[in-house]
Amino acid sequence: MTTHRYCDGIGRRDLLRVGALGAAGLCLADYLRLAEAGEVSGDGRRAKATSAIFINLAGGPSHLDSFDPKPQAPVEYRGEFTSMATNVPGVELCEHLPKLARCADKFALLRGVSHTLTEHQMGTKYMNTGNRPLPSLEFPGYGAVVSKELPSPPDLPPFVAIPKTPQVAGVLGVEYAPFSTQGTPRPGQPFTVRGITLGRDLTAKKLQRRHELLGDLDAGFRADEENSGLLRGLDRFSQRAHEILSSPRSSRAFDISQEPESITRLFPEDSLGQSCLLATRLVEAGVRFVSVDHGGWDTHDHNFEQLQGKLLPELDGGLAGLLTALDLKGLLETTAVFVTGEFGRTPKVSTNRVGRDHYPRAMFVILAGGGMRGGQVIGASDARGEAPASGAGISPDDVAASFYHSLGIDAREEYRTPTGRPVSIVRYGSVVKELFA
C-alpha cells in the first residue's frame, strides 16, 4: 500500500527535478536519454556495487534466535536454541543456520542496530528507507532511489520486487515504483511474469508497428506533459513496457529454468530459495535492484517452533545460496546485499505464548558484497540483547548511508520537489567505516 500524506503541499504526482544534474543544466529528458544508455559508468566511480538485492524479513526476526545468540544469558532470554561456531573465528550464529555458518566470511553482521518504532508499518518504512517516517513526506524506498540514481538497460525493469515490497517511490514519483512479480518462481519451471511474454499472435514486428502508431496517436497530450508528472510518468512506463516486451531479455531474465544445475542446486526448493535464485539471475541480467519479501517472522506465539521448523532453515538455505551463487558468478563484488526485518524481538520470552514481541532496540542487519568486507561483526548488543552494548548503537540511518555508499550514491544528496523543498536521500546517518576498511 502506498500512502500519500503531504501536509506540506507536495502533490503526489509531482516529480523531483534531477538534483545534481538539474544544476548542471540538464533537463529531465536529457537525463533520461543518458540513463537509457543503461550502463553504470565505471570511470571515476569509487564504489564497487552496481546493483543490489534487498531481503525483507517481514514481521521482525528474533535477533536472539538467529544472528545474535546469547548462550550465556538466562534461559528465559536465550531461549531454546544453542549457538554454533562459523567459519569466521569468534563469530557464532544460532544452531539452525548451519549453511550460513559455513559462509560467514561472505557477509558482515551488524548487531545492536537500534531504533524505537515498535509498530510494523512504521518500523518497515524506517528500515526500507533509512529515514524515520514523517507524516508529511513519503520517503522513497531503497529500490526507488537506486533505480533513480543508477541507470539501467531500457529493456529491463530497473526495480523488481519478488513478489512484492513495502518500498514505494514516495516523493520520487511514480516512475521509480517497483515492478512486482506478484508471484514466486517454482523449481525448474520457467517463471514468466504475467504480461511479459508476448501473446500467441503478437510478434515483435507487430508490436513495433503498434508502438509507432501509438506514438503518433498519443501526441495530443505532449504539450501538457510539462505541467503534469502523471503524464510524464505514464509515458515513461509505456516506453519502458514496450522495450521490455519487444526484447527477449526480460523474459529470459525471469526464466530460472535456464540456470545450470551447478547454480540451481545451491538453492532450496521453497519459495524464498527460488526467489533468491531469481534475484541472482535478474541481477546478472542487469536489473539494478531486486527485493525479496520473506514473511512470517512475527512470532508472538510459538516462536521456537516456527523458527526451527520453517523460518530459519528457509533463510539459511536461501541466503547462503544467494551469497554463494553471486560469488560463483563473480557478482558478489558488484552486488550489495542487504537483509533486515523491521525490528528484532523482545529478549525475554513470553512464557504463556512461548513467543517474543516487537523490539527495535537491538536488532541485527546483514550486509554483504558490493565492496563491504565480510567475515566481521560490527557493533554488539548487551548481555541479554536488550540494547546496544555501548551508546546508541548503529542507527538504521547509518546502515542506509553505508548501503548507499557501497553503490556509489551519496546519501546526503538532496532532491528538490518542484516547489523547491529539499529532501535528502538519508536525513541522518553516516557510513559505518568498518564495512569498507
Add this chain to the structure above:
Amino acid sequence: MSLRILGSLVLVSLLAVAFVSARGEKVIRPADDRFAAADVQEIPDFRRHVLPLLGRLGCNGRSCHGSFQGQGGFRLSLFGYDFPADHQALAGGDSPRADVAHPADSLMLYKPTHGDEHGGGQRMEPGSWPARLIHRWIESGARGVEQGDPEFVSLEVTPREVVFTGNGEQSALRVTARWSDGSVEDVTPLCRYQTNDESIAEVDEHGVVSSRGRGDTHVVAFYDSGVAVSQILRPVSDRFGSAYPTVATPTKVDELIVAKLRMLGIVPSEVCSDGEFLRRVSLDMTGTLPTPDEIEVFIADTSPDKRSKKIDELLTRPTYVARWTTKLCEITGNSTKHFDDNAPSDEYAMHWYEWIARRVRENVPYDELVAGIALGRSRRPGESYRDYVEEESGFYRENDPLDFAARETMPYYWAKHTSRMPEERALNFSYAFLGVRIECAQCHKHPFDRWTQADFKGFTAFFEPIGYGVPPDDKKLYQAMIDELGDKGNQSQRVRARLTRAQRGEIVPWLEVFVAPPGARVEKGRIVNDAEAAVPRVLGGDEIAPEFRDDPRQALVNWMRRKDNPYFARVFVNRVWAEYFGVGIINPPDDMNQANPPSNAALLDHLTGGFIEHGFDMKWLHREIAGSQAYQRSLRANETNRLDEKNFSRAVARRLPAEVLLDAIDQATAGSAELARAATDVEQRAIGPQGGAFVGRRRYNDYAATVFGRSPRDANCDCSSSNEPNLLQAIYLKNDKELVQALETKDGWLHEIQQQISKADRGGTAIDTAALIEEAYLRTVSRLPTAAESERCAAHLEQIGDPAEGLYEVLWALLNTREFVTNH
C-alpha cells in the same frame, strides 16, 4: 511564605505586566519579556510555561526525552500532555531533576545549559530568560498541575494571513492562549512552529515568518493542546489584486476560488469544450464513459444550459448510484474478507452494498444514511431473538426474499472481525465519518492536532458496549436451534449449510449485533460488567448525557448531525470534491487535522454550510461542484497557473480509478448491444456490486484491480486506493491476456466489425473504414479524430492491408493513450 500566598502575589504581578489588546482584553505580556529581568518575581506555571518551554526546546520530542524509552534515564510524555507523569519525572523521586533546595544545581537546568554534559547539547544559554523561567519555577517549589487549575481554552494567532511581495520579507506572528479563568497570555515565545511548505515560507522559533518562494502555504503554532494556523501567501505573477483580469464567476464556488486566485495572481484556464466536459463529468459522476451516440447528441445540442441538464440527468443513472455506493463501501470498509467464518461473508458484503445503494438511489440525506450504519444493530427495540432470526433468514430466501435494504439500520458495519476491539472501532469510525486520525492519541498527545489520550479514551468508550456474537439474552435458544440443525463440518461449512437452508426457506439461527446494557461492555463477543467503564465523550466535546446510556452511539450520531459539527459534513464534502478535482480542499481529503488547513477555507465553509442547509442532500453537493466553472476548466495551463495543483485554477489530469478504468476497457471494446446498456446495467461492472461488495474475494479480475490500485479496504486511509501508474499497468494495457480477451471476445466490437467486413466482402461492397475509425475514437477518448489522426489511422489500415486487423491495432493503440487512461 506559603505557596498559596505566593500564588496570589503572582496574580498581582501578572496583571502588572499585562497590556490591553485590540479586543479590549488584558493580555499578559510574553514570557521572554517578563523573564528578561534578573529580579523577576513572577512564579511560572508548570502547564502554562514550563512544559511548553520544554516542548519548544525539543525536550519532549521523539528523538529526545519524549521517546518511549526516554533518554539518559529521563522520560517525558511525548509532545507533553501527561502533566502528572511529567511533573513526577522532573520533580519526583529521591533526587529530583528539579532540586528545590538547590535550584541552580538542578539537572533540568544544568544539563540543557551545559552542552558538553548533555546528550542533546546546549538548549539554552545560562542566564537567558528560559533558564530564568525554569530557575524561578524550581526555586518557588516546582509546583505541578493541581485540581482546580484553569483549563486551556483556545489558541489564536495573528495575523491570520500574511501577504508577502518579495523574497526574504518577514512578518512576526503573535500567538495568544486563553484559559478558563478568563486570562489571556501572549505565548509567542512558548510555541512550537511549523511551516507546511518550507519552499514558500520559513518560520523560526520566535514565530517570525520569512518569505522563501511564490505560492501559498500555512504556518502552524502549537501550544498545550492548541493548534493555530496563519496563511502565508506570495503572488506568483504580477497580475494580482487590482491588476487581476476580469474573470467570470457564475457561481458562488467560482467566486470563492477566484477570490483566492486574485490574491495569488493566478489566472484560471479557459472553460473546456463540451466534449471534454461530457467525458470528464461522466467519468467523475458515474464512473462511466459516455457512449458514441450520447457524445454526438450532446455536441449537437445547442441549448445554453445543456451542461447543467446533463448533470441532472447523470444523477438519475444507475451508474451514479453504483459509483458512489462503491465509494461509500470503500470508506466504510466493506469487504468479504472482513467477516470471519461465523458469517456468510459474500452475502453480508452484498447486503451492505445494496443497503447503501438503495439510499444513494433514493438520495436519502447523507446524515440519515450514516445514522443507519452508525446505529446498526440486528434487532429492533423489543424484537425477540426468534423474530429476528426469522427475518434474517428471510433475507436469504430464494423464493420471495425479504428486502434487506429496507431495514432501518445496516448492522454489518459492526460485525467486522477485523475491528472487534473498541479501539479499532474508534479508529475506523473517526476515519470513515469524521476524517479524523486519532491513532496517535492512542498512545500520546497527537503531534499535529489537539487530541490527547483522554480524548481517545472518551471516544473509544462509545464502542465499548457494541458486540457481535451469540445473542446475550438467548444463548440457550441459539444453541438449541444450532443443535437441532445438526450440521456437521467446520465453522465455515456449518455456516454455508445454514445459508443453504435459509435459501431454501428454513429459519436458522444467526449471530447478531447487539448493545450491552448500561454498566457493561463487550469483550470478545460477550457482555462483561464494568462499573468503571469510561463515560463516552465526543471528540472535543462533553461527556454524553445519561439518557443515552442505552445506546451511546445515539449521542454520537446526534453530535455528528449538529450544524456546528466541525467534521462530519465537512469531510464528506471534501471527499466528494476530491473525487471531482483529484485533490481535496483539504488534502489528503481524509485528514482533517488542525495543522492541515484547507487551501480555501471560505470555499469549504460555503459548501459544507450549503450541504447542511440543504438537508445533507448529496445530489445538491454534486450539482454545486460539477456545475461550477472551476470544475469545467481546461487542462491547458497558462504561465500563471502552470504549477497550481491546489487552488483549482485548471483541470489536472488524473489516472482513472482502477474500477473505472477496467470498466472503460470493457465498454470501449464492447459489442453494440452491450454498449447500449453501459449507462444502465451495472451488475457486472467493477464500479457496481462486483467491485463494490466483492473486494477481497478471489475473482478473475482481481489481478487487474490490484495492479491498478483498487482499495483493499483494510486501512483507515483514503490513500488505500491508488491512482498512480506503474510499469505493470503499462504492460497490462499492452499485452495482458485479459486485455487481449477484451479485444477478441466474440461479443466484442472488433468481432462485430470482422463480420461486417466479411459480409461486405462477400457482397462486393466497400466498408466505411473512416466511420469505424471515428467510432474507435468516440469509444475510447470520447471525441472525433482530428484530420491528421484520421489520416494516420487510415494509413495504418492501408499498411496492414486487412481492415479488421488494422482497426484492432487502432483500438489497441487508443486504449494505450494517456488520453484514454486519464480523466482530463
